[in-house]
Each structure stands twice: as structure tokens, then as C-alpha cells.
Amino acid sequence: MYYYDPAVRATKDLLPGIRTRTFWGEQMLLGVVDLDANAILPAHSHPHEQITFVLEGELHVDIAGEKRTLRAGELMVIPGGVEHSLVVGSHPARVLDVFSPTREDLKY
Numbered sequence: 001m002y003y004y005d006p007a008v009r010a011t012k013d014l015l016p017g018i019r020t021r022t023f024w025g026e027q028m029l030l031g032v033v034d035l036d037a038n039a040i041l042p043a044h045s046h047p048h049e050q051i052t053f054v055l056e057g058e059l060h061v062d063i064a065g066e067k068r069t070l071r072a073g074e075l076m077v078i079p080g081g082v083e084h085s086l087v088v089g090s091h092p093a094r095v096l097d098v099f100s101p102t103r104e105d106l107k108y
Contacts, residue, residue, distance in 0.1 A: 006032045012108050015041065017088075024102045031097040031106060035059075035088045043085040048099040050078040057093025061086045 009021040009032075017039030020031040035041075035057065043062070053075040060069050061076060063084045070076060078084050099106070 010108070012106070015039070020097070020106065022106045022108065024107055027102065028098060028100040029102045029106055031099075033095045033097055035093040035095070037088055037090055037092050039088045041086045043083050045081055045083045046099075046103070047080045048101060048103055049080050051098045052076050052078070053096045053098075055094040055096060057091050058089030059086045059093060059095070060089065 004023055006021050006023075009023075011019040011021050011034070013019055014033075017036035018033065018041060020033045022029055022031045024030070054070050054072050056072050058069060058071050061067065061084065063076060063078055064082050068076075069089075
């Protein structure tokens with residue numbers, strides 16, 4: 001299948017207040033992620049490279065001890081194996097996450 005409508009894709013709960021809709025090919029996975037206001041993604045790492053593009057809202061991010069606030073239109077690039085975490089601002093947020101290689105744990 002070549003075409004998808006994210007609006008009708010079922011969501012997968014990742015953590016309280018964090019839901020994703022994922023789409024994947026052979027070498028990469030894209031997630032449309034909705035984050036509730038003040039949601040927390042605890043520090044973690046994975047072997048996959050990750051690019052996160054902020055579509056809406058504000059994220060307070062810590063990548064390997066470097067802290068920054070990202071807003072709509074900004075992005076982050078996280079190499080595989082690097083610890084990162086985030087806290088959502090006072091309003092809901094939406095991001096696009098891209099992982100390479102494909103994350104098997106996010107396929108559903």
C-alpha cells in the first residue's frame with residue numbers, strides 16, 4: 001500500500017498522555033505523535049537514529065545533558081544510543097518522529 005490517511009489510523013499509547021500513529025517502510029518509521037499538556041517522556045535511549053519535527057506546541061527537551069525548548073517549526077536530530085527526555089509545555093503538542101532503521105516495537 002502506498003497511501004495512508006493519518007486521521008483514520010488507530011493510535012498506540014506509548015505512555016500516559018503520549019499517543020502515536022505509525023507508518024513504516026523497509027528502512028524507516030514515521031510517527032505522528034500527540035502529546036498532552038505537561039506530559040513527560042522519561043530519559044531513555046534506543047539504537048535508532050531519530051528526527052523529531054515539532055508541528056504544534058512546545059517541548060522542553062534534554063539531549064545528553066543539553067537542554068533546549070523547541071517550538072512549532074523546529075526540530076531535533078538524536079543519534080542512536082544517545083539519552084534524551086522531554087516535558088511538554090502547558091498546551092498539547094504534536095510532532096512527527098522519524099526513526100531509522102524501523103523500530104519494530106512501534107509497528108502495530
